[in-house]
Amino acid sequence: MPVSRDFKVGLFIVCTAAILFLSLAYLAVGKGFFENVHTFTLSSKSGDGFTEGMPVVFSGFNIGKVHALELNEKGVVLIKIKIPQRHIQWIKSDSEFILYRPLIGSARIVVNSENLASPTLDENMIPEVMLINDINDAIARIEPVLERIIQIAENVEQLTRVLSDPKGDFNRTLANAEKITANLAGKKSLLEMAVSDEASVKSVHEALKKMQDITVRLDDLLKKTDEQLYHQEGTLPQVNAILKDLLGKLQRLDKTIDNINQISTDTSEGMKDFRFLRSDIDDVVNAIDGVVKKIDGIVGSKKDLEFKVP
Amino acid sequence: MKKIITIFSVMFLFACGSNSVPDWKDRGFTQLENYKTHFLSGKEDTVEPHFIKARREIASSNDLNLLAVAYLTKYALHTASLEHFDAADFARLQRLEPNPSNMAYCHFLKGNFRATDATALPARYMGVLKAALDRDATLAAREIAAIDDPLSRLIACGVWTRYLPEDVRILQIAISTASEQGWRRPLWAYLAKLQSYHNERGEQAKATMVKERLELLKK
Structure with a gap:
């Protein structure tokens, strides 16, 4: 066909x-x-960093995006995010929403749901978005370092200024050093170099001579002292004699102490006897007591042994 | 001869019957009696060991009531000699094992006449307690003189003299009681009290006489 x-x-x-x-x-x-799309509303005190179309991320996956930004009558920024039905299970009532602004890369809203068993977020609830700001943190950390670098630069500048100043300390020191070396080159002796005056050099010489005289006299004095101390009738032999005498006396004292020891041992042995003596006396007293009791028993003159207050 | 045999057999029977006193009781009683004698005769060096021994013997019987009696005896002797005593030991015993008659006696010795339970007090002190409550010295002197036991008489004198206005009749009763028994410690205490009594009333001659007598006795 x-x-x-x-x-x-x-x-x-x-x-x-x-x-x-x-x-x-x-x-x-x-x-x-x-697909059915759910809209949730988040809030933030500042709208800084939020843009429409900004991704909403859960565990690194895009699950939605910012749909609209509004400012309510209290000055709070409301962020409406749209989440399709298939991702709705990641948005929980206890989820945290964080605005993450990395140093490199675009900003995003990160959803953290610790407990996936809790119920899904009610669309009427308005959780607040927390801010994590890598840029600001980095700037805050770098600031003090920068301040120090600035200080160091200032110090370096000051140093170079001082060094380069023709009337400055460094140049004056150099000039003085030059003067000193010139001075040293023109002197006769090392002493003169130091004192830079001939008269004082002389007086130093005189003083040295006097010192020599003094050492000679000191030698004499020491000889005399030696004699006084170590001569046959000097001080030290006498001290020796006294010490020997003392030694002899101490040896005799040793005997006395031994005697005392002996006496104390004898006494302690005697004290042992005392205990026996004491028990003997007790025995005698008890025996007499017994006899008295027996006599009492025989005679029948026993008193009435009732304890009564007088 | 028959009579002699009968007497000996009776004595033997008595001897058999009376030999059941426990040793602690015998010794405790004797030591407490010795304590009394030594205390009153003023042998101060040997007094305390007797009480300690008596206490030890009585304590071995675990009878707190008897122990309390020993302490009360000590306090009574101090009262008879017009001396202060500390009743802490008795108070501890009384707490452990309360005894109304001991408590009454202690109250009496401490001069708490209103707190003394007359029915629990030994009967010989009843008249003195009544007189003390009425503060009637004449009645007291009469009641004290009527007490047979010399030590109890002296204790009654001590209670009156320590806690109530001194009365010369009561002092005289105490002095004559102590002198009769040869109880040096209370005798000296009452003579000293008599001297201060005369001094307070400006009777210097009497006070001097008492003083000289006391000095002579103490010599």
Whole structure:
């Protein structure tokens, strides 16, 4: 059966339209066009860093984006985020929302859900977004370092200024050093170099001579002292004699102490006897007591042994 | 001969019957009696060991009531000699094992006449307690003189003299009792009291006489 051209054209158009429609539908489904989208509202004191279309990330995956930013009557920024139905299970009532602004890369809202068993966030709840700001942190850390570098630079500048000043301390010191070396080169002796005056050099010489005289006299004195101390009738022999005498006396004292020791041992032995004596006396007293009791018993003169207050 | 045999057999029977007193009681009683004698006769060096021994013997019987009686005896002797005493030991015993008659006696010795339970007090002190409550010195002198036991009489004198206004009749009763028995410690205490009594009333001659007598006795 011959097919007409019209029919062929019609079939082509219909097929093309169907393919176009199907591919569009496929794209729309793939992009989540027909998916149910949930809107949650977050709040922040400052809208700084938030932009529309900013991604919302859970565990490094995009699960939604910022849809709109609003400022309510209290001055609080409301951030509306849209989360498709398939990602709704990551948004929990106790989730934390953090605005993370890394040093490199674009800012994003990070969702942290510790407890995945808790219920899904109610769309009427408005949790607050916390801020983590890498840039500011880095700046805050670098600031004191920069201050120190500035100080060091200032000090270096001051140093170079002082060094380069023709009337400054450093140049004066150099000039003085020069003078001193010139002076030293012109003197006769090391002493003169130090004192820079001939008269004082002389007086130093005289003083040295006097010192020599004094040492000679001191020698004499020491000889005399030696004689006084170590001569046969000097002090030391006498001290020796006294010490020997003392030694003899101490030896005799040793005997006395031995005697005392002996006496104390004898006494302690005697004290042992005392204990026996004491027990003997007790025995005698008890025996007499017994006799008295027996006599009392025989005579029958026993008193009435009732304890009474007088 | 028959009579002699009868007497001996009776004595033997008595001897058999009376030998059941425990040793601690015998010794405790004797030591307490010795303590009394030594205390009153003023042998101060040997007094305390007797009390300690008596206390030790009585304590070995575990009878707190008897121990309290020993302490009360000590306090009574101090009172009879007009001396102060500390009743802390008795108070501890009384706390552990309360005894109304001991308590009454202690109150009496301490001069707490209102707190003294008259029915629990030994009968010989009843009249003195009544007189003390009425502060009637004449009645007291009469009641004290009527007490037979010389030590009890002296204790009654001590209680009156220590806690109530001194009375010369009571002092005289005490002095004559102590002199009769030869109890030096209370005798000297009452003579000294008599001297101060006369001094307070300005009777210097009497006071001097008593003083000289005391000095002579103490010599």
